[in-house]
Amino acid sequence: MGPCRAVPCLLLGIAVAACSPEVEQVELFGETMGTTFSVKVVGEHIDESALAQRIEAVFEAINAQMSTWRQDSEISRFNRVRTREWFQISEDFMRVLASARRITQQTGGAFDVTVTGLVKLWGFGSSQRQIKVPSPEAIAEMLSHTGPGTVEIDASRGAVRKVDPAAQLDLSGIAKGYAVDAVAGVLEEAGLDDFLVEIGGEIRASGERPDGGAWRVAIEKPDSRGRSIQLTLPLVNAALATSGDYRRYFDVADMRYSHIIDPRTGNPVDNSVASVSVVAGDTMTADALATGLMVMGTEKALALAARNKLAVMIIKRDGSDYRVIVSADFDRLQSIAVN
């Protein structure tokens, strides 16, 4: 999760649009987790300020547990521990960690929340980017303190411990998706079924738009110079997450270094994949898979998508151009879009 900018962590704005005499669309927007969020809800007699408060509480709880940008968060306190003692964590944190482990297995280790030390070594872990390529020795040393075996999880006790006292966790590749699902949960609890929730590009849609059609979402072209749309897609009770090398990267001597690290080599991914989008039933899974598939590269990612029936879209750099490749299940979503 990124740092808060010059503004408070959560700035809530509210916009209300009347759709019909009874049904209205309320939009809440602001900043959290170092990025922006927006929530569109359709319903009758929506209590916007009560909703805003509950959403703020969700973000606060998740940041207090999982933000590596907060020194006093559970994850930061755990990262500072230098022993093998068990460390008690909150339920949400455990849920995200357990899901992260599932995706680590599914992606053959490509998605790995213990890459933290490497993320920091490459200068992506803080707002003060060092823009310096680490030495092979430093990478090898850090690699020896990463990997799923370095942190043990005991879900029944709600506790984690370091097998390697130097191990650290980073949930930036999955926590935004979890937060989207948590906000969706708050809306559902409030009896609201028609909504679109988005944090930093990770999106979940439920029900329908005010005019009755499916929510439509856009996947951006992977261009760091500006924003334009690659394609739009209907999202029906589903989530969409995208990982890319085009927003957070740095260039050193014409090499582009992505903020996503290949846990097998300790280096930023370098496989010409510019972005990966995943559509799944929940946003946390889509978020983690998008990051993991970025690391796997086109062929392995598509093979995994075929085996697990995942809806995946990959945008590959091809010289100065792009090539779009989709899995069969993503293609099916697109054909729904056309019909």
Ligand code: AMP
């Ligand atoms: P996302 O934007 O969801 O793809 O997440 C990217 C963030 O996840 C990075 O900024 C890192 O903090 C972290 N990260 C980098 N590489 C990995 C990886 N291989 N597995 C899990 N998280 C990673």
Ligand code: MG
């Ligand atoms: Mg992700």
